[in-house]
Amino acid sequence: STPASSAKVCIVGGGPAGFYTAQHLVKTRTDVQVDIYERLPVPFGLVRFGVAPDHPEVKNVINTFTQTAQHARCSFHGNVRVGKDVTVEELQEAYHAVVLSYGAEGNRTMGVPGEDLAGVYSAKDFVGWYNGLPRNSELRPDLSCETAVILGQGNVALDVARILLSPVDILKKTDITQHALDALAESSVRRVLIVGRRGPLQVACTIKELREMVNLPGTRPEMEASEFEGIAETLKSLARPRKRLTELLLKAAIETPGEEELERRNRAERAWGFRFLRKPLEVLPSTDLIRAAGIRLAVNRLEGDGEGVRAVATGEVEDVECGLVISSIGYKSLLIDPAVPFDARKAIIPNTMGRVQQTAGLYCSGWVKRGPTGVIATTMNDSFDTARTLLQDIGKGTLDVSTVKPGSQGVSTLLEKRGVKPVSFSDWEKIDSEETRRGEIKGKPREKMLDVGEMLQVARA
Ligand code: FAD
Structure with a gap:
């Protein structure tokens, strides 16, 4: 049976794992609402900051991610650092489920x-x-x-x-x-x-x-x-x-x-x-x-x-x-919030098929789930697996979605109090056009902005 209210899911990290998890969730069920929280004002994780500049074809996945971000039941909230601007516990209060997809930002x-x-x-x-x-x-x-x-x-x-x-x-x-x-x-x-x-x-x-x-x-x-x-x-x-x-x-x-x-x-x-x-x-x-x-x-x-x-x-x-x-x-995943179980030796979040061990309502996907290996296609498959696990849990009733949760409204109140101003996907599109414009002048696909302050300024212009 489908719950009367919609299931509110939030995803931590706007890289391939975050976007593919979101994609599977919103496509598979019409009663799931997804919010993606990303540390930087710009989305796509290592597709933007890892994939080599002379591999433009690899970056085509950005088109699919953009479609997901523009889906009626998906929102992107950039410039929000989970673990600092908002805790994982606070996200768990506001959402029925939290998926950790924050990649591997450390190195061996x-x-x-x-x-x-x-x-x-x-x-x-x-x-x-x-x-x-x-x-x-x-x-x-x-x-x-x-x-x-x-x-x-x-x-x-x-x-x-x-x-x-x-x-x-x-x-x-x-x-x-x-x-x-x-x-x-x-x-x-x-x-x-x-x-x-x-x-x-x-x-x-x-x-x-x-x-x-x-x-x-x-x-x-x-x-x-x-x-x-x-x-x-x-x-x-x-x-x-x-x-x-x-x-x-x-x-x-x-x-x-x-x-x-x-x-x-x-x-x-x-x-x-x-x-x-x-x-x-x-x-x-x-x-x-x-x-x-x-x-x-x-x-x-x-x-x-x-x-x-x-x-x-x-x-x-x-x-x-x-x-x-x-x-x-x-690369190596880091612990972003002490409330989250973390296997320091393997540098991953301990999980069974994407379910974080010993924590109901908490899931993980991508490099933080598997470790920092594998191409985007591998990350896609394992993110789909996590989304399937989550949906199964809703189906079985082990993930309770019957209560009403505040979702992004609850989180934005917290962020406002803390002086954090999120960047929406349409704000990112302003950064994107400005970068593309600067690139065109030089005959390159884009000239990236290097400074977060400048990104925020352009996003809010
Ligand atoms: P990430 O892409 O790292 O995304 C994680 C996101 O979480 C980031 O946007 C990060 O800013 C965000 N985040 C981190 N901490 C927080 C926080 N506290 N709060 C909120 N957000 C947070 N694969 C290919 O298929 N082809 C290639 O050519 C290729 N080249 C690569 C080159 C390099 C140098 C690297 C490192 C990887 C490459 N890969 C390539 C692999 C591919 O990038 C990964 O499989 C994929 O990016 C992993 O996705 P992810 O979402 O788990 O992690």
Whole structure:
């Protein structure tokens, strides 16, 4: 039976998980009302602040999210930081259910000496810088060195490598921030080493990202043939996606290229390469002890095989000279409100199929539910799962929606008292048009605003 009053659900976080959860809820039942609360005045989470500027096709999901935001039973409330401007308990008072979809805003640290030296950045901050995340707008990474070392071999590591090495003529047609474009135009970085603790068969990137590296104009691959010994022989036994990835890797690393490719490589002024079986031990300081001048790596060997293969230190070390170190070893969800159960070890909200453990009416989706891995499509599926779980609970009566709840009205009274002024979706559309207008002048899709104050000013104009 359907409840007489509508079920009021609020979602914390306006990234893919938040929008996909909302989409499934409003589409599946006509008596569900959804409010999305987002920390920033602008929506879309990592689609805006993570996805690389030269991957515009990935950002097309924004069209679907916009449709959801414009749905009659869905509202967006930007500029509201849950845990600070309003607590999760207050949201639970105002709504029948609360879905936590606030992503992973922290990052894993390497935990090695020298990590705090100038010239050492997390990929999260570096990506935030070129993508216009307000808190990273002052990063000003020093790109005056020749060699950069990226620690980690996943897609984010490859995004960073590609942005560091891409011809500026390509980047300037994307929505990369102007300050990043200016810095990259002056960059001295000529060589990027992408370091991983395991071997070529364990790289964590996907074939699309690897192919983009292999074909990146003005660059050539520079790998150590010795690291690929025995790899070609294993091809036959590999599952198809890993096989294709490894074939491409081998082609770039050890095959003698044809004449045209050879010529292209000879002309290239920049180089990139994977370095395998290496683990960071220490970032080595410059003589004035202020900035990074190199990195000390432990040399590993592999033990075991298949999925269970482990890297073990051989005791040997290697020093690599470099002025830029970017650690891309993973994002990490944070606890935003002490009232919410949190598994600090796994850095996720403990849940069963999206139901937060031991807390009725509380759900989670996206990276905060699963951990910070997986593409947007993975996030979509798991958000749909959470929405299904929630709707099942309404159906079963374990989620009580029979009482009348104040919803956004209750929350806006609280926010008003606290001097917090939310940004609506139509306010965001003003920011969007202004960014697009500024981009048009420069021949790019948009020029992002970097300052929250400016965003708010434009939203309220
Ligand atoms: P997020 O996208 O992080 O969204 C969480 C939202 O919650 C954010 O908007 C945040 O501001 C908000 N929030 C945080 N704290 C609070 C709070 N206290 N109160 C209110 N709101 C809050 N996937 C692809 O398919 N293709 C790609 O090319 C691709 N590139 C990527 C590049 C990078 C660098 C990264 C990191 C990821 C990339 N991904 C890509 C993966 C994709 O971005 C994720 O799968 C997806 O964004 C996860 O969605 P989410 O909603 O869980 O988290």
